[in-house]
Amino acid sequence: MLIDSHAHLNFEAYQDDLLEVIGRCLQEKMKVINVGAAYDTSLKAVNLALAEPSFFSSLGLHPIHVYDEEFESDNFQDLINSGKDRVVAIGETGFDYFHLWQAMEKHGKSVEEAKAKQEKVFRAHIKLAKANDLALIIHGRNGKEDKAAYTDIYNVLKDEGVNRGVVHCYGGNLEEAKQFVELGFHLGFTGIVTFDKTGVLEEIIKWIPVDKMLIETDAPYLTPVPNRGKRNEPSYVKYVAAKVAEIKNMSTEEIIEITGKNAIKLFNLE
Numbered sequence: 001m002l003i004d005s006h007a008h009l010n011f012e013a014y015q016d017d018l019l020e021v022i023g024r025c026l027q028e029k030m031k032v033i034n035v036g037a038a039y040d041t042s043l044k045a046v047n048l049a050l051a052e053p054s055f056f057s058s059l060g061l062h063p064i065h066v067y068d069e070e071f072e073s074d075n076f077q078d079l080i081n082s083g084k085d086r087v088v089a090i091g092e093t094g095f096d097y098f099h100l101w102q103a104m105e106k107h108g109k110s111v112e113e114a115k116a117k118q119e120k121v122f123r124a125h126i127k128l129a130k131a132n133d134l135a136l137i138i139h140g141r142n143g144k145e146d147k148a149a150y151t152d153i154y155n156v157l158k159d160e161g162v163n164r165g166v167v168h169c170y171g172g173n174l175e176e177a178k179q180f181v182e183l184g185f186h187l188g189f190t191g192i193v194t195f196d197k198t199g200v201l202e203e204i205i206k207w208i209p210v211d212k213m214l215i216e217t218d219a220p221y222l223t224p225v226p227n228r229g230k231r232n233e234p235s236y237v238k239y240v241a242a243k244v245a246e247i248k249n250m251s252t253e254e255i256i257e258i259t260g261k262n263a264i265k266l267f268n269l270e
């Protein structure tokens, strides 16, 4: 089954034509996990999942937003309770070193303070995931010079003793990929695979055991070829599947089948 394991139909980019976008998801007979990045978009993700049976939700405060609002675990717990089995994961959470300058310039934080804040919020998400027996959706992004995001994420996951979740839109190197998979984590691949020129993702996809792969759009961002330049949407995840299949030397149908099963199992999708 075609599953977009990471999308943001809860974002403003869809406010004018959400029903049409949902219609195209239904046409594909696919499932979609909409991921929250702050309290308000988490609430929207839950409401979408409660309204549409093929949609699920993940709740969290994205590392780039941890300086804008506090992560209130109790409020998120209330959301989990109201969404019940329509809430299938916690996140996205983790470390983002690409946007650290915002914390420094806009919020007057030092690098150490900015990172410490992200770590505190990340660990609070892990606690919530453990308490509710939910998978984690991890966001990592290296800075232009600071390439430690994935190593720092790995160290926190290992320290917390968690092994269930996905490192979404994977952007680390092969060695780091091996560590996450060894820990039990899945890796998520986006439309970047259709236009990446570095060869790193290809190397990782060739290596990764098929039962550890997920596909995703991260819509509205990261639109795959052949739709570059347009807003992304969940139905385009089929182009990610096709490219992963080409790299794996498998059929697109096989990749859709396997990654669908992986997502159903990891997130316990009904």
Ligand SMILES: [Zn+2]
Pocket (backbone or CB within 6 Å): 006, 008, 035, 092, 218
């Ligand atoms: Zn995302």
